Amino acid sequence: MSKPTPISGFPEWLPPQRMIEQYVVDRIRSTFELYGFAPLETRAVEPLDQLLRKGETSKEVYVLRRLQAAADEPDDALGLHFDLTVPFARFVLENAGKLTFPFRRYQIQKVWRGERPQEGRYREFLQADIDIVDRDTLPPHYEAEIPLIIGDALGSLPIPPIRIQVNNRKIFEGYYRGLGLADPEAALRAVDKLDKIGPDKVAALLAETAGASDAQAKACLRLAEISAPDASFADAVRALGVEDPLLDEGLAELVRVMEAAAAHTPGLCVADLKIARGLDYYTGTVYETQLRGYERFGSICSGGRYDNLASSGADRFPGVGISIGVSRLLGLLFGAGALTTSRSVPTSVLVALPSEELRADCDRAATALRRRGIATEVSPTAAKYGKQIRFAERRGIPYVWFPGVDGAADTVKDIRSGEQVEAAPDAWTPPAQDLHPQVSGAG
């Protein structure tokens, strides 16, 4: 084999980074379970026609074919899923009779998109999703619960604090309707480009695609300018003088989200009325999330409420969900050198090998340590002790165990401090902070 090279857009972490990723995923998962979310994994593939229901995503899909497919094989094309929401909606419809509603599930899996790779944008990446779906109707209190869960999950990690930007699609739609715009969807798509193209071009786009007058375009931009760390955003919207029942509903729902967040974690949420989320299946609250100090990274956790994603005939399952972009978050923090681990292996103790003949004795000591939950390796060879200690040092293994020879007691050495004490493998335990690798933020 010639020396292989990386494939652009398909990141692979070295073991220390993978240890950090596992730590992060374990913490996220643990928080999701504390909130009662049940685990789910869906298959990596969906029928291509399901993936293409939304035309705008079609360019991102990887299609599969069996290398040796027969010419007469039926055309049941499969593609790799590009998110976890579409497969989840399909799973709910397929298994509705076997699930209990409201159904809370989390799902932590790879997804694939054939996009052009760039910093923090991959073709294969890991997402951690939660969704709550109910049959027929979904009470709005679930929209207020989502930010608390994300606040706890990401707040438990050694990463910069987050700020969740929230908005509500009903505010947009009600406000645009109240303004007299005939095509609120077109107006939303124009305003969604605000950060990318600026207010002047958005105003032109509003005129062109949504038929907005100058005054209407200005009113749309004024709404998008509103941002507040508390429920005061509602007064600012009302001061614009637009009236519509759907607008009132959206304002009340967003006030509830802001109040629940303030009671749980002050400063966690900000009402930001330009947040739209491009995907057209959202119908209520929408979320984006920034890492404070890393706002240039864009959103690392996004989602919203959807009423029409999972429906079939008379069955309708409205839901609300959010997705943490784990690979994106870690790729950006690894790039900034902002996450480290105390060692590159799980191993806490290396059992030194006095001679190859004594390997069985060393294995017994290692077994006794492992039985009590202490990750242990036995030295690969009976090299000089100095060389065996360097083996541990290079990996960050904190302790070397020296089996007593000729009736002497075993000893264990902290190779960082040099301290060495007598110890028995069925009794000695390292300090808690040395039992597992420690993950910490930079500085």
Next chain:
Amino acid sequence: MSKPTPISGFPEWLPPQRMIEQYVVDRIRSTFELYGFAPLETRAVEPLDQLLRKGETSKEVYVLRRLQAAADEPDDALGLHFDLTVPFARFVLENAGKLTFPFRRYQIQKVWRGERPQEGRYREFLQADIDIVDRDTLPPHYEAEIPLIIGDALGSLPIPPIRIQVNNRKIFEGYYRGLGLADPEAALRAVDKLDKIGPDKVAALLAETAGASDAQAKACLRLAEISAPDASFADAVRALGVEDPLLDEGLAELVRVMEAAAAHTPGLCVADLKIARGLDYYTGTVYETQLRGYERFGSICSGGRYDNLASSGADRFPGVGISIGVSRLLGLLFGAGALTTSRSVPTSVLVALPSEELRADCDRAATALRRRGIATEVSPTAAKYGKQIRFAERRGIPYVWFPGVDGAADTVKDIRSGEQVEAAPDAWTPPAQDLHPQVSGAG
């Protein structure tokens, strides 16, 4: 959307089964880490030419293409990996300069094969692999360590006990050479079919493909008949009267594996001299694993030593590894009804909702419980308490928390026993066995 249907060969578990799968994967991972294996994930794709290096697997590969690939896009075809060994060997070659050797890694990921689906055989399935590779040479004691790790990993689960069948390719090759067979590889491929086609057809195949005489074919079959729960297999082989230095080396290595296993877990391993493993990259010890009482399932955990899988120019990384077929194991045990979980959600406590106005109080109680690691949900609606209790019952949630109203103390009820006690959300803790769902074997 019309009601979706399953895709053959792509299994999906319902949440209770996924909870069992996670429990199983957590225990396996924990054992791997106790032995010092570092985690790794590789991308799902490899260049197609790498996947096709072994011609016999080519029919199983899924090839990817971007749906919107431009006509002039360079032809850099990618396929989904069909195992975790080939990607690992590639990763080692690609990153050798950044790794420390011997390198112990575990890898728990989905793999894909375009095979015809059948019971226990999937097109998408989860594998849990460990491998140890070293630079240039790999001491044989690692071949003896692998069964101990698997014994601990699978022995920690509520599944039937396992039996690991071990053999060594050097015994085959040395014995066939000692017999005077010119093409030991062809003889091995014939004997590998013993379980499928029986001794008469194997004898015919040995004559046809390996040029064996009647006496040579009989001698090959006699070797394959040898099986022993201890190192006595070596005497049985020597009694056949074939002499070869490679045979002696293989016997010594296999004796070592059997002795190490007997010292660690009596009865764990059996030397079974018909085990060959079809994949042609194995060069030393080979492993297969049966669940006792479920031998008809075939092997649920297989692997072996390979000397030539990861090599490039002068760089050579011999290794030994084994792979637990997690989906296969669980699919068969689920099918037999042999694994259950005590509830279908992680939730330990449901906080009942006296009225929608009191939701903020209920959220505070839930937060206090979660802060101490107790998975808690708040009731979706302020229905009658009987209905809220049934919500918990249907999911197997053991406790319902009743917030005190008008100054009364909170109470918590074990809805299995009916016992109800006063409790404070920042102090009460459920018994340890109710904190997390319990996974257990049948009967």
